[in-house]
Each structure stands twice: as C-alpha cells, then as structure tokens.
Amino acid sequence: xxxxxxxxxxxxxxxxxxxxxxxxxxxxxxxxxxxxxxxxxxxxxxxxxxxxxxxxxxxxxxxxxxxxxxxxxxxxxxxxxxxxxxxxxxxxxxxxxxxxxxxxxxxxxxxxxxxxxxxxxxxxxxxxxxxxxxxxxxxxxxxxxxxxxxxxxxxxxxxxxxxxxxxxxxxxxxxxxxxxxxxxxxxxxxxxxxxxxxxxxxxxxxxxxxxxxxxxxxxxxxxxxxxxxxxxxxxxxxxxxxxxxxxxxxxxxxxxxxxxxxxxxxxxxxxxxxxxxxxxxxxxxxxxxxxxxxxxxxxxxxxxxxxxxxxxxxxxxxxxxxxxxxxxxxxxxxxxxxxxxxxxxxxxxxxxxxxxxxxxxxxxxxxxxxxxxxxxxxxxxxxxxxxxxxxxxxxxxxxxxxxxxxxxxxxxxxxxxxxxxxxxxxxxxxxxxxxxxxxxxxxxxxxxxxxxxxxxxxxxxxxxxxxxxxxxxxxxxxxxxxxxxxxxxxxxxxxxxx
Numbered sequence: 001x002x003x004x005x006x007x008x009x010x011x012x013x014x015x016x017x018x019x020x021x022x023x024x025x026x027x028x029x030x031x032x033x034x035x036x037x038x039x040x041x042x043x044x045x046x047x048x049x050x051x052x053x054x055x056x057x058x059x060x061x062x063x064x065x066x067x068x069x070x071x072x073x074x075x076x077x078x079x080x081x082x083x084x085x086x087x088x089x090x091x092x093x094x095x096x097x098x099x100x101x102x103x104x105x106x107x108x109x110x111x112x113x114x115x116x117x118x119x120x121x122x123x124x125x126x127x128x129x130x131x132x133x134x135x136x137x138x139x140x141x142x143x144x145x146x147x148x149x150x151x152x153x154x155x156x157x158x159x160x161x162x163x164x165x166x167x168x169x170x171x172x173x174x175x176x177x178x179x180x181x182x183x184x185x186x187x188x189x190x191x192x193x194x195x196x197x198x199x200x201x202x203x204x205x206x207x208x209x210x211x212x213x214x215x216x217x218x219x220x221x222x223x224x225x226x227x228x229x230x231x232x233x234x235x236x237x238x239x240x241x242x243x244x245x246x247x248x249x250x251x252x253x254x255x256x257x258x259x260x261x262x263x264x265x266x267x268x269x270x271x272x273x274x275x276x277x278x279x280x281x282x283x284x285x286x287x288x289x290x291x292x293x294x295x296x297x298x299x300x301x302x303x304x305x306x307x308x309x310x311x312x313x314x315x316x317x318x319x320x321x322x323x324x325x326x327x328x329x330x331x332x333x334x335x336x337x338x339x340x341x342x343x344x345x346x347x348x349x350x351x352x353x354x355x356x357x358x359x360x361x362x363x364x365x366x367x368x369x370x371x372x373x374x375x376x377x378x379x380x381x382x383x384x385x386x387x388x389x390x391x392x393x394x395x396x397x398x399x400x401x402x403x404x405x406x407x408x409x410x411x412x413x414x415x416x417x418x419x420x421x422x423x424x425x426x427x428x429x430x431x432x433x434x435x436x437x438x439x440x441x442x443x444x445x446x447x448x449x450x451x452x453x454x455x456x457x458x459x460x461x462x463x464x465x466x467x468x469x470x471x472x473x474x475x476x477x478x479x480x481x482x483x484x485x486x487x488x489x490x491x492x493x494x495x496x497x498x
Contacts (some may be wrong), residue, residue, distance in 0.1 A: 065097025116138020
C-alpha cells in the first residue's frame, strides 16, 4: 500500500498572454458548408453538425503515485498532478498509482493501478445537461454518478458500450481477453453487437473478449481489493458536498475539498474562506505550475488538494493581519483562470511578484508543464514513530483527504506551535504493519510498505524540491490510514473507518 503524502510536481492553469480572448477555451461549432453555386447540381445532404458545446473541463481531483496524462499538446503522456483540467480528447493512465477524475456535479471516475482511459466526449447539451463518455483501454475503473437528471454518461470498452443512468455506480475490470462489469448501485444498459441488455444492482456481467461469446451474468458481485478505496472516496464526497456557503457557483466539484481543508472566517469586513494550516504570510500563488493547452494557452494549476474551485471561481484578497482569503462570486473561469486576485489583493506587495505565464507555447524541447516556485511551500507528512506531522503554512499540502478527522483543531495547534502531530494507523495496524494490511486488501494492494516509506520520505523534503522533478506525480495516498487521536468521529473522523 502506498502511503505517500508526496506532492504533485507540475500544474497548469492561466491563459498565456498572447492576445487570446477570455473565451478562447470554447471550441467553435463547425459552420455548415456553403451551398453550391451550381444550381443544377444535385442537392447534397447537409453535414452533421453538433449543436453541443465543447466548453467543458473536468478535474483530475486526486493523484497517488505514478499517474500520467496526454493533454493533446503533441508531447504524448506527461506527468500529472491533482487539479489538472481534463478536456475532451484527453487520455489518463496509471502505473503504480491511483487517480480520480471529478465531474461538475460531483460524479467521479477512479482508476486503479495499471489502468488507462480516454475522454472522447465532454459536451454541454442545449438543455444545460452534460453528456460524457469514457473509453476504458485496460485496468480497473470505477464510475460513480450523482443523481443529476438529464445528464448522459457512457463507458466504452472493446466492442461494447455501457450507458449509465444518473445515480449508478459500477466497477469495470478489463484485460486483453476478459471484461467484468459489476453493478454496485443502480443499473447498467449494455449495447453490444448481439443486442442490448440490462444489468441490475449486485450483478456482474462477464465478457469473453477472446472468443466473443455471449456475456454471462452472475447474480452477485465479488469483492475486490480496491473496493474499499472506492467506497471511502464515494463516502468522502457525500460527506463534504455541502455547497451552501459558496455563493451561486454553477458547479459543485472541488467544494468537498474546500469543506474538508478549510473554513469561512471573518476578515476585512466580511466572510472569506481560508485553508487550514496557514499564517498571515501564506500566499495562494506562491507555488504551482503552468500547463499548456493548445485551445487556450497556459492555465494555472494549484498543487493544494483543495485547489480547484478557488482558482476557477470567486477571487482572492489580502486582509491585513489575517492574510489571504477567498470569496465566492462572479463568473466561472474554465481554462482562462488568470484573474488571480480581487482589487484588495493588488494593493499589496504580492501584486508585483504574482506568477506570470510563459510568453510563448512550449517548443519541441520544452515541457508543457512549467513549475513555479515563488515561495517555499512546507508540506505535512508522515513523521517518526507512527505519527503524522501537520506543518504551519502547508495549507493542507500532503494531508490525506478525509482520513485524519476534523482538521480545525490541528490547524489551531500549528498556529500556536508551528506544527501538530497525531498517531496514525494503517488498516488497524501501525506503520510496521502496512505491508500486511495492504495484502489484506487495503488501498493499493500492489504497493509495498517500503514504497510507502520511500514516498513519505520524498514528501518530507517539501514541494520546493519535488517541483524540480521532471515527472510530476505523487499525492497523499493514506486512504486506509486512521488517526489515533483528535480526529473526531463520523464523516471524516479518525479512528473507526467508514
């Protein structure tokens, strides 16, 4: 089991300053071909033109271990980090790692180790509903859909297409010779060469891809090692999905992480959101990365686990004596998220040192991910003797989501003492038993305890050094880690597992 709290080392988001408009990320609808000037010519059928918008982006919401993405930059697969925008046509794959993609309504797709998916369709329908399609090429993939009426979602593999209605949850395991589709909740509608069929809850459909025999349906679902990781992630999203404090944001993705990693406080005459584990000297744009997208230029990506919504919606302002805070409001920003701070923010010294995007697209010898490190970024991480160490000004960097209980008390301790610690456990065993708990079916069965220790050591060196790495990746992977103290109970609490 990989228990790393290492930080991803590349990021992307903010338009390149080369005269692109603020709507440059919106693909234009192809125009119909002009009518023939030859009146005697036979009428030709009009070309099929999709009225659906391609403006959508979704979020790479979690990265653990080795994860790569092809963003259609012409450079193939490159290292990935949390909060990278996923656009139509993107490809995502894992090696010894795990990944999660979060859609606008909080629906999710999760990839187990050695898995690969493509995103051939991310469309906005004229009704406002979303139409999404993924193609699974190999590995283990979970799809968990929120009950959002009108949305369309399909999963393709080999010669099969599976339509998933809202409020459904499936697991697909794909090898070169066999596919197993397990319906964990809801139903799946399978459109295959032999005809359509429906698979209900707690049933599994097995496809023999080598012989192309008719699929076989079993009236049960066999538990797999990654199921606990998947169910914990689903519960995390449900537990922290309250969006009542975030104004009229048109999207709910990313709000779960803001609810877990920070809270609203009073400052500068109003309410503003601040991440836990920050002092007045912390900066939301001290480090991160620029990622290049051919349709829009450079986009800013934050490495923080909560770093999606506050960099695509609302604004950051600096409050004297309190520090930086975020406030909701305004329009949603897709790839064009370079409206960095509110007017108050530009009145302090940070305005002169805010990150600037590269002035030209990456050349053949340059990476499409450009690291930025204007300010040192401490990271929380595993400590000695089965402890986890929270560090001030880490802003949640390195803190695994939902595994260490309520973070506000730890944040208060770091404000007073510079750091706080808590005991941690792995699947009921302390760190020495991490390998045995992984073999028992905890997250990342193929990840050994030695790999976990190595990753934790890497993360303790901080984001500053890891940003120099050529392949971004890593991320907190303590999905089966429990807090032995101060964690509270219930959703997100330490101790008892969900």
